[in-house]
Amino acid sequence: MSNSVFASSSRTPISAGTNGHTKPALVPTNNVTTADGVTVRTRIEPTLTVDDVVKQLCTSLHIQEPPSHFALRDESDELVTNENLRKKIKNKVNLKLVNAPGREARETAEKLRHRNDRNIKLTLFSLQKFIREEAFAGEFLSHNGLDELVDVINTTSGNTLAYALTAMQNLMDLDYGWSTLDHSFILRVVEILSSAQSLVNVCRPATAILKKLVEADPTSGMQATGTNMTQSGSVNRYGFQIVFEQMRKERGMLETVVNRLGSADTAMAQYSMMLINSLLSHANDAWWDEFISELERLNVRKAVVRLMSLNTIEDLTSCILDFQANMLRVTYRKKTTLVDPETDESHAEALHAIWDCAKLDVSLDADDQPLKWRKIGFYTEDIVQEFSEVGVLGLECLRRFVEGDQDFPKMLLEQLSRPEERRCPVAKASNEVVELLSEHWAIFGSGYSTSTTFQPFFLDFQKVHNLATRFFIRMWSDSGAADGDFTRVVALVRSQIKSALRRENSRPWHEVESDFLDIEYRAVRDRQMKELELEDDLLSKVPVRNLRAKLYKESFEFVRQQRTQCLLQGAWFINAIPASSPRESVRRPSRPWRFMRLDAGLKYLHYVDSAVKFPVRNGLEDLPERIDISMISEIATGTCAPPPNVLRDQNDLPPTSSLVPSPLSFSLLSAHEGSLADQIAPDQSRWADWTDGLNMQRRDGGHVSSKETAGFVQALTEIGLKIKLLDLSGENVEIPSGLVAGPPPMNTDYFFSDLA
Template sequence: MASYGSPVTPTSANGKGRGPPVVKIKTGIVHTNTVETKDGQKVRARIDPSLATSEVVRQLCLSLKLAETSKLFALRTDTDELVTDDNLSRVVRDKTPLKLTNAPGIDAAEIVSKLQSRDEVNVRPALRELRKFIKEDEFLLAFLNRDGLRQLLDIIQAYHGNILSAALTAMDNLMELDRGWENLPSTFITRIVAIITTENSINVSRPAISILKKLVEADPRHNPAPGPSSSRGTFSKGKAPLTVYNYGFDVVYEQTRVRPAFLETVVDRLASPEATTALNSLRLINALIASATDEHWEDFIRQLEQLNVRKKVIRLMDNNHGDDLSSSILDFQSNIARVTYRRKTTPVDTGNETHRIMLNQILLAADLPAGDAEGDKWSRLGFDSDNMPAEFARVGVLGLECMHDLAMRDREDFSKMILAQANRDPERRCPFAQASNEVVELLSEHWNIFSGYSTSTSYQPFLLAFHRVHNLTTRFFLRMWNDSMAAVYDFPRVAALVRSQVKVALKNESTTSWFEVEREMLESEYRKVRDRQMKELELEDDLLNKAPIRKLRETLYSESLNFVRDQRFQCLMDGAWFVNAVPLVTAQKDRPQRAWRFLRLDKTKKYLYYVDSPVKMQIRGGLEDLPERIEVSQIADVQLHSGASAPGLLPNSQSDIHPLNGLSAHPHSFSLISAQGYSLADQVADSGATFCDWVDGLNMLRRDGSVVRRETQDMVTVLTEIGLKIKLLDLTGEKVDIPTTLAYEPPPDNLEFFFAD
């Protein structure tokens, strides 16, 4: 408050009276804000934003000559935002209208008292106030200390309708904070599950779903482990902060089993005409999929699949419901990519009852002659052996599920398809099982399943219908095999043909109908498909073999090599800890006391600075902590000791790096060898990545700049090919004609010329 003498009588907002309320202050810029008192009177006050909020309230109460202590009051904006030390400057600067109201502790006491009464006349307004104030730290502390949370939970257990909706919304707002709900009883979670299952009102189900989603995501595996620096971790000074990360998927899933209809209800609401209802349900499903633990993953995903959740999300794609729902659909799409990747990388296990049943059902659906031996039946299906884990090694459980779906979808047609191939000459027989697995690989490649997630910003409905697309594409594979009169050795050629067709049929997935995909797969003639593929191959070969493209690849390779070299040098200049190694011949003797060495390359790239230490310690940037050095020019060779290399090294420390059994060299050991043949340093890296970075970096520092590690060579090659593809996309996208040869202007006849800018 601004001070111009002793306090005076406040002036009303209409200008009547002797002057605005003023209080004593220190120094600083002052601003005038309108303050409404509890009795409705509006006064003007000049406030110094450098003061503490409690001091502003105290001086305002003195100026207004209030009998009560200032601790019973607080300032709020006209939108009920509590004025604190954090926002006082902004509120004063913007001249925001203010209200002198009850302190948060007083509001909390009144609200808890009203909740305890259980009288709807009192409970309704109390819940409205609670929804507004629950996120404020001071209010929350007072509310919890007065056992307000238990009162709120009791109301959620006992009430329905609008009161339940308001109570759930208040609880949802509370759970936006990371404290206050550390010890919720299991009965509360059971109640939330029951509400979601039975309540149809969107005003009730929306906050209930939001609450359950927060419980699912409060997984102890993702506990941020707040420390003393946490701003919201604790209410009591000096105590370790509590954490709300003690629920998670397993806790919630156990409660959903009490209500078998829960998951079915959530999935069914995806078809609701209310976009908000569909959005809330999809958000919960995404949270459940993303948080599912290994213990319940198989069971949970199986339940979702049985409820046809994918079909319901595909239907949502057909309508535009706004950005929020679109974002959730893309999240679901990404989750399905993760599910598909996990199934693809899960091995088939004949000891698993589910896997064994699917394999037996495939055999039964094929309806092969009864006289065939077990091995002959698998051979007629197109397997090389009866070792199913090995046969499905590339495609895992995903391949088994796709094959099973194809067999079960139309058993009679499947049997005819298998028998048609089985009755052919062995050399002309299409190996159905191998074709099915190859299609799984092609589709996984098309949708980039190998990355384990989807980054597509457009809808991919056919990714969600993976099994159905696999069915159609496998039939296309068999048709192309028959139409081209292929033999066993033609399998790669037919697979390439199918890959080309997949790209065409699924090119514009978000706008292509299933009817169009079926037409491409079922009606495309072999000759037309083959001609198109040949044109694609000719274009690719012709383009890549042109002189400008070869020159471009050389340039990009050089740039990629320089990029990797700079990255390796940066690793060396960042520095790393190594274990000081000892030769195998001295491995049985006493080891040096200083087991660890920190190495760092200086900016001039002339010296390797280092320090030896018995333990790892904090190393500052620069070279001040590194008293010793090795001259880079003295390093004639970087000798590796992996495998049977001599002389071979063992780590001097076994705390972080464990040597191989016996006296074989550690795979991450290397020595810096001088021109005279003696070792300048013997080190063991703590990981393969550090080993590769330093060995390559040190080799690149030498005059020949050689690269010795295959990992680095592969990285340079990959970067080159990616850069080339990007450049070609830029060119071909603009339909720029790439010449076969470069045209040069004739040289000048004399020296009377200059170079243009």
């Protein structure tokens, strides 16, 4: 028998020496408890494998069954592996000799098959924990465990159902084994969620399951591997359409999810927000209009704005920023969707509502042409062309504007009573305000938002549009504007929008209203003149704004790739302490440094903890442990503090002092496992690289955390714009404010020439 492991059920551990005599063992470092409740003190040689340790324990304890039937776990039921054995020995962790994962999985599947009310809860409670282990999961699935688990979900309620759903949620963290879930199972989960009576501990895992199904679409598999993942056995066979089709069958389901954003249980609100974000991120063309319309009808924006105003939303910050980014994409899509009343009934209905609110009659102009849309402020009767730059977004804003003002007909009559050259083109002004607000909030369709703070006014886009359009009409009148002054009034409105919407995350709404409603023309003009001294009027022209939008997208993509390269290269961090930890319990960790690196497949974050920094080789050989990127639900910042005496300029604090979070700290949070990692970056640049880089790897992510990244995108955009403009302004080329398309061909008797 090897001297590496000593075991005894007595108080004085002993071992068999090589000469046949017994000798006192060294001080034991671990206690091992058997299934019979016997605790033995052992000294385990760290160089042994887990199999060798189990084999020697079985021999020492005279266990007759094969050692392969057993395994070691710690007190939290974490499986002891060759990778973490040394760590647990060093930390003197109490261990348990238990069934091997495969054996435990077979017994669990059998218990589910012959379940009864007395043992089902205990079985499911254990299943929640063990199902994440691949050795357990593989055996459980091969013994028809998935079908048995689905049957439990279909037939139980209360805490039993909560345990079963959590087990399913944890199983779905694996990228295999649940591809046979069918539509009836999805509908069952939808029914559970749509019930207002469902317990919170039932709704949380049910919401997470739907989110996982939404994200498990074929495109996700292709992004991860570069190959088609729709082949047999792939879990990437669900997606938005399959889930939403089942959601549509349960009336009020989406409304219930939106209502839960106001839940007193922060975790429930977070889960609901994450599901909504995943649906927004993965909505396909077939159901996009219906889904977005339903969300708007349920006023989800208002629910999120309400969350912004709460004082205890730290756990929701990332979700809210993701929602802002998703709504930016929704707004961009609306803006680029052409208005077509001939083929889209909703467009025709909106135009009809606008005309009804105007309460005007169609007449003929001097050329006997119908005079209708020009009466409410368009330049032509071609309504499709009039909305070509602002799309459905402009149509919705104009409708909201006219329907929200009972005096709108009176306003139009007042304009029509003026000489034609003095009339304010109200509808054209509405569309121009849409353009100005899109410019202000960088609605360029980049795929990500560079806002690092809450934008409640953006989520109230139409409400701000209403105020700004009224301001436009007032400035037109107060300045005595005429036909040729449209661009001048636009410049005034742009200046006021920038001023009124400053510090959006902290300004109260009533101040914004006052800025638009109460300010005098002369004050706006004076401020604008000062601004003109500092900027070139060239930058406000439409072609230049469009060029900036294109360069913005390119700049963001460049920064995104740069951040990802930083993750692939890897970096050293300090293992931090959560700020909520009791100060008196804080000790300097034995391995305070961690090196992390993202794998080439962008699926796992590999790392190693160390007492000192050392040169890490390329690849993953030096990084034995890993974190699944798909498990990260949020990258929280400013959450933890450095341990004592790790940084040279930090001294140990007295026990009464509280831990102060480092501004360079971040935590990788899981929706159901808490914090996966608590780190402190060595500098601001590394912190920005990793917090934003990791956010960009998440399937439901889309926001930027750092002002540094946002600043890089803006700086690259402006530099690129100035370089492009040098080619034009250097030659004194005049850039028009807009381009007017010529008349369409009279017939189809023409062709496009081939230009060399």
